[in-house]
Amino acid sequence: MNLVCTCVRRRLAALAASGADIEPTSWLARHLAACSDCSRERRALASLAGHLSSARLPEPDEQAFAAAVWQKVDALPAPIHRAAWWQSPGLLAAAAGACALALWMAREPAGVGVAAPPHGPVSTARAGGAAGTVASISPASRPKADLLTTPPPAPVPQAKKPATSGSRAPVIPKLRPGLNPATARPRRMLASAGSATAGSTVAWSDWGSYYEQKGDYRSAAYAYGMAHSEKRDPTTAFAYGRASEASGDLASAMDRYAAVLEQDGG
Amino acid sequence: MHTIAVTRPHWQTESDDRALAAAARDGDRSAYAVLIARYRGMAFAYSLAALGNREEAEDAAQDAFVQAYSAMPRFDPNRAEWAAWFMRIVRNRCRDGLRRRKTRRPAEMPLEIMDEAPGPEAVTMADDRRRVLMQAVAALPEAQRVPLLLHYAGGKTRVEIAHALGVPESTIIGRLAGGLKTLRRRFGGEGLI
Ligand SMILES: [Zn+2]
Numbered sequence: 094m095n096l097v098c099t100c101v102r103r104r105l106a107a108l109a110a111s112g113a114d115i116e117p118t119s120w121l122a123r124h125l126a127a128c129s130d131c132s133r134e135r136r137a138l139a140s141l142a143g144h145l146s147s148a149r150l151p152e153p154d155e156q157a158f159a160a161a162v163w164q165k166v167d168a169l170p171a172p173i174h175r176a177a178w179w180q181s182p183g184l185l186a187a188a189a190g191a192c193a194l195a196l197w198m199a200r201e202p203a204g205v206g207v208a209a210p211p212h213g214p215v216s217t218a219r220a221g222g223a224a225g226t227v228a229s230i231s232p233a234s235r236p237k238a239d240l241l242t243t244p245p246p247a248p249v250p251q252a253k254k255p256a257t258s259g260s261r262a263p264v265i266p267k268l269r270p271g272l273n274p275a276t277a278r279p280r281r282m283l284a285s286a287g288s289a290t291a292g293s294t295v296a297w298s299d300w301g302s303y304y305e306q307k308g309d310y311r312s313a314a315y316a317y318g319m320a321h322s323e324k325r326d327p328t329t330a331f332a333y334g335r336a337s338e339a340s341g342d343l344a345s346a347m348d349r350y351a352a353v354l355e356q357d358g359g
Numbered sequence: 360m361h362t363i364a365v366t367r368p369h370w371q372t373e374s375d376d377r378a379l380a381a382a383a384r385d386g387d388r389s390a391y392a393v394l395i396a397r398y399r400g401m402a403f404a405y406s407l408a409a410l411g412n413r414e415e416a417e418d419a420a421q422d423a424f425v426q427a428y429s430a431m432p433r434f435d436p437n438r439a440e441w442a443a444w445f446m447r448i449v450r451n452r453c454r455d456g457l458r459r460r461k462t463r464r465p466a467e468m469p470l471e472i473m474d475e476a477p478g479p480e481a482v483t484m485a486d487d488r489r490r491v492l493m494q495a496v497a498a499l500p501e502a503q504r505v506p507l508l509l510h511y512a513g514g515k516t517r518v519e520i521a522h523a524l525g526v527p528e529s530t531i532i533g534r535l536a537g538g539l540k541t542l543r544r545r546f547g548g549e550g551l552i
Contacts, residue, residue: 106543110535111517134543141542144492145511153403153417159395161417163388165425348433 097124101131109138297323301332310340321349380441384431391431395424398442401523402449404515408508409453410460411497419456423449446523457501495545496538503538506531 101124108115115122125132297320304313317333334349376397382390402423406416427434427445434444496504505524509515510531517535521528 106536106540107532109539111532138539138543141539141546142511144489145496145507148489148493148512150404150407150508150513151413152400153420155396155399158399158403158417158421159392162395162421162424162428165421166428169425169429348430 098128098131101125101128102134105131105135105138109135109142296320298329298332301336305332305336305339310336314340314342314345376441377436380431380434381436383428384434384436391428394441394445398424398445401446401515401519404509404513405446405449405505405523406453406456408505408513409450409501410456415456419452420449423452426452442522443525447525450524492542492546495542499538499541503534503541506534507538510535 101121104121115125125135297316301313301316301320304310304316314333314336317329317336321329321333330349334345337345337349376394379390379394383394399420402420403416406419406423407413410416410419423445427448430448434441496507499507506517506520509520509523510517515523517528517531521531524531
């Protein structure tokens with residue numbers, strides 16, 4: 094097979110796939126008229142397409158299909174017609190995967206014991222060395238809640254906030270004396286702190302992680318919701334869902350888990 | 360040379376879909392029933408081409424409609440096309456199905472697409488050869504198998520398939536060509552075609 098034939102063969106499959114006709118005056122048509130091998134190849138491809146077209150994908154029964162869909166919809170928990178995420182193997186798989194990812198990301202560097210709560214800015218932490226670092230998120234620095242399609246629950250009952258230094262702004266507890274903040278903080282905090290809103294020295298996801306460790310899931314859900322409004326990724330969406338679920342807000346949790354799937358694929 | 364139609368597929372009329380999706384989001388079941396009727400065929404055909412099993416495909420297509428319905432409150436008709444949004448759910452559902460199968464049922468499922476359409480090719484191709492051909496189709500990579508089945512056995516246009524898969528039409532043509540070449544190589548030496 095010479096070079097021209099090789100080029101023609103490559104072209105023939107694309108032509109067959111596109112359903113386009115070959116212009117009679119084109120070099121391709123002229124070659125096919127002169128080359129029996131390529132002409133046979135063209136017929137073979139047409140025959141193959143014909144054989145493939147002779148099969149038919151079956152179609153579902155219209156009535157039965159719609160009835161089955163509505164039956165499944167009606168089986169969803171009332172009053173919000175939504176599936177429990179653990180009833181969907183796909184969502185369950187996504188949840189498990191995101192959970193594993195979240196655990197991996199939140200792991201501590203070797204030699205550090207208890208997870209450190211969110212604390213001061215990266216630059217302060219690095220410069221501060223072993224000294225305890227105190228930081229706060231001022232109310233003005235918080236992103237607007239209406240960035241979210243579904244607003245997260247109202248944040249943070251005061252009693253469950255970390256120790257506060259002022260009347261409103263929560264202050265993150267000091268690190269344990271002798272602990273190097275640069276190594277004590279989760280790696281992801283170093284990476285994400287820079288993306289936090291100006292004035293906010295701790296990433297929302299770290300607030301979420303902090304509140305979650307404290308067992309304050311409502312606050313954690315709020316913080317993760319804020320993180321999700323800043324950065325829509327499956328990990329944050331899953332954390333948002335997990336905290337929402339733990340706080341009893343199943344509707345929001347299911348939305349978040351569905352979002353994990355959507356962001357995961359497609 | 361040739362022209363390729365760039366028309367919107369008949370099953371996807373965006374303005375209608377937007378209104379229907381908005382109504383369905385507000386709780387109008389009859390509007391959602393229209394969407395089910397409109398996209399049932401594509402959802403099922405895609406699922407069957409991807410999963411290769413009728414029962415699983417029906418389940419997957421139904422589940423996708425259920426999941427879409429439950430997620431409707433989050434769908435903004437002004438920001439996204441319902442068809443594209445819905446087909447992404449279908450694709451994810453099928454992907455999950457394949458993932459589960461890998462762990463639970465490693466055996467490859469044969470394609471069930473043997474409902475025969477009348478035509479000269481059907482008459483001339485013996486059953487055993489057709490079976491071999493369909494096994495070869497089933498063994499194609501998913502990226503080639505799905506467009507090939509949707510187009511030739513499902514009667515979907517390239518534009519429809521491109522919309523359903525969320526890729527450009529040129530990609531679909533490339534995948535179809537790749538599938539044809541693979542099958543041609545497979546059967547060329549055996550004189551089956
Ligand atoms: Zn030639």
